[in-house]
Amino acid sequence: xxxxxxxxxxxxxxxxxxxxxxxxxxxxxxxxxxxxxxxxxxxxxxxxxxxxxxxxxxxxxxxxxxxxxxxxxxxxxxxxxxxxxxxxxxxxxxxxxxxxxxxxxxxxxxxxxxxxxxxxxxxxxxxxxxxxxxxxxxxxxxxxxxxxxxxxxxxxxxxxxxxxxxxxxxxxxxxxxxxxxxxxxxxxxxxxxxxxxxxxxxxxxxxxxxxxxxxxxxxxxxxxxxxxxxxxxxxxxxxxxxxxx
Amino acid sequence: xxxxxxxxxxxxxxxxxxxxxxxxxxxxxxxxxxxxxxxxxxxxxxxxxxxxxxxxxxxxxxxxxxxxxxxxxxxxxxxxxxxxxxxxxxxxxxxxxxxxxxxxxxxxxxxxxxxxxxxxxxxxxxxxxxxxxxxxxxxxxxxxxxxxxxxxxxxxxxxxxxxxxxxxxxxxxxxxxxxxxxxxxxxxxxxxxxxxxxxxxxxxxxxxxxxxxxxxxxxxxxxxxxxxxxxxxxxxxxxxxxxxx
DNA sequence: TGAATAGTGTCTGTAAGACACTATACA
DNA sequence: TGTATAGTGTCTTACAGACACTATTCA
Numbered sequence: 001x002x003x004x005x006x007x008x009x010x011x012x013x014x015x016x017x018x019x020x021x022x023x024x025x026x027x028x029x030x031x032x033x034x035x036x037x038x039x040x041x042x043x044x045x046x047x048x049x050x051x052x053x054x055x056x057x058x059x060x061x062x063x064x065x066x067x068x069x070x071x072x073x074x075x076x077x078x079x080x081x082x083x084x085x086x087x088x089x090x091x092x093x094x095x096x097x098x099x100x101x102x103x104x105x106x107x108x109x110x111x112x113x114x115x116x117x118x119x120x121x122x123x124x125x126x127x128x129x130x131x132x133x134x135x136x137x138x139x140x141x142x143x144x145x146x147x148x149x150x151x152x153x154x155x156x157x158x159x160x161x162x163x164x165x166x167x168x169x170x171x172x173x174x175x176x177x178x179x180x181x182x183x184x185x186x187x188x189x190x191x192x193x194x195x196x197x198x199x200x201x202x203x204x205x206x207x208x209x210x211x212x213x214x215x216x217x218x219x220x221x222x223x224x225x226x227x228x229x230x231x232x233x234x235x236x237x238x239x240x241x242x243x244x245x
Numbered sequence: 246x247x248x249x250x251x252x253x254x255x256x257x258x259x260x261x262x263x264x265x266x267x268x269x270x271x272x273x274x275x276x277x278x279x280x281x282x283x284x285x286x287x288x289x290x291x292x293x294x295x296x297x298x299x300x301x302x303x304x305x306x307x308x309x310x311x312x313x314x315x316x317x318x319x320x321x322x323x324x325x326x327x328x329x330x331x332x333x334x335x336x337x338x339x340x341x342x343x344x345x346x347x348x349x350x351x352x353x354x355x356x357x358x359x360x361x362x363x364x365x366x367x368x369x370x371x372x373x374x375x376x377x378x379x380x381x382x383x384x385x386x387x388x389x390x391x392x393x394x395x396x397x398x399x400x401x402x403x404x405x406x407x408x409x410x411x412x413x414x415x416x417x418x419x420x421x422x423x424x425x426x427x428x429x430x431x432x433x434x435x436x437x438x439x440x441x442x443x444x445x446x447x448x449x450x451x452x453x454x455x456x457x458x459x460x461x462x463x464x465x466x467x468x469x470x471x472x473x474x475x476x477x478x479x480x481x482x483x484x485x486x487x488x489x490x
Numbered sequence: 491t492g493a494a495t496a497g498t499g500t501c502t503g504t505a506a507g508a509c510a511c512t513a514t515a516c517a
Numbered sequence: 518t519g520t521a522t523a524g525t526g527t528c529t530t531a532c533a534g535a536c537a538c539t540a541t542t543c544a
Contacts, residue, residue, distance in 0.1 A: 062335035090307035
């Protein structure tokens with residue numbers, strides 16, 4: 001825009017995007033963390049943080065595109081479930097100045113990572129990354145910036161939505177079986193779910209289509225399913241909750 | 246991210262905050278709009294837009310503080326219901342450059358405005374403001390920037406949450422009666438609700454406390470209620486929806 | 491008294507929770 | 518055959534929806 005920016009010559013906040021990336025491995029919900037660099041000028045040197053960073057106005061067409069780029073850089077995976085979580089901004093959250101971050105949360109199936117370049121050899125080799133079980137993050141040392149709060153908000157949102165949506169399907173590669181899907185619900189929620197009720201609900205919600213029998217090594221093979229619409233999140237009429245809430 | 250502290254003088258996106266402010270008047274859900282200035286350098290001259298503007302890093306301690314300031318400037322009201330809606334950012338949404346806005350939505354009781362300075366005489370007298378019924382905004386001329394999309398998202402979120410939360414209570418001054426509260430639900434949802442079911446639900450949700458009879462001019466006075474906790478949104482176990490969803 | 495609004499009781503359908511049951515594969 | 522997992526049937530309970538009913542005030 002060839003426009004005189006006189007009005008726009010005030011101090012602008014720093015703008016970042018952070019992504020809370022979840023995955024299930026070994027029956028545990030895990031989150032991806034990266035380690036901050038160690039330089040003397042760096043904020044929170046060596047602390048663990050959510051993957052993310054500054055918006056690149058030359059490279060990113062939109063906030064979501066920026067989030068996808070950071071996800072790709074860290075995991076090598078291209079199009080998982082990605083949802084905006086919220087934004088956090090203020091004068092004190094980053095020692096380098098007034099900053100605002102746009103936070104996203106993403107779900108990945110473990111198998112996607114097996115096929116993709118390992119996280120250690122991704123586009124930013126200087127930043128060590130690791131998966132960590134969410135419960136250990138909750139009780140571990142604080143994350144950099146306000147990333148602890150962002151992470152807890154993401155976890156809360158994930159667990160809340162799992163009660164009444166098809167979200168956990170995005171934690172599995174297709175095709176998957178109903179017992180596998182139920183397992184994802186149970187891992188995220190941290191409690192067992194009745195099999196019969198789960199099946200009735202999942203099938204009634206009409207977001208799955210059969211895809212032939214799958215033998216997962218269990219004594220009896222199970223029916224495989226795919227999502228009818230990989231881009232749509234389906235809402236259930238009620239939650240899985242016991243009797244209270 | 247490997248950038249050094251001295252490396253922060255890259256191009257930063259513009260950062261704004263916009264607020265979608267709802268109110269019910271004359272049995273209609275209304276939204277507050279302001280008119281863009283008319284200068285030759287102005288984006289979307291004379292178009293209607295959501296109230297908002299640039300974050301002032303000297304004045305605003307946080308994004309939410311910034312939203313509260315803009316709300317106060319436009320309505321004279323201080324602490325209504327305020328919730329973050331999401332953020333929109335990209336290279337094309339503002340002709341002045343790459344920009345990201347943090348959107349909030351707010352609910353106000355009509356009476357709050359009667360006591361406050363009128364919107365026309367508020368801190369920004371140069372910007373005409375008006376309340377407009379949401380349905381007419383939906384079919385009217387497009388709003389400035391991507392404010393049409395932001396507004397539609399806010400309306401959708403409001404209507405969705407009204408199905409299963411105590412949100413409409415924030416559209417009323419206290420104390421209010423159950424028939425008044427039911428009316429707010431009906432206005433926002435755009436359909437009638439069964440009286441008996443509504444009362445059972447509202448009282449069972451345990452977010453109201455009695456506050457003596459109120460005579461609203463109806464033949465028979467009704468019980469007045471206040472929120473037990475003015476800062477808490479209460480979730481119902483199921484929605485008001487008929488039989489589908 | 492009637493009119494108008496506030497507030498209650500009762501029946502029904504839906505779907506979740508609990509849990510016992512049957513079905514199918516492999517060793 | 519037994520065993521492990523897949524998948525089904527059935528009973529109960531909670532609660533929303535529908536709607537008819539009673540209660541209280543004022544003109």
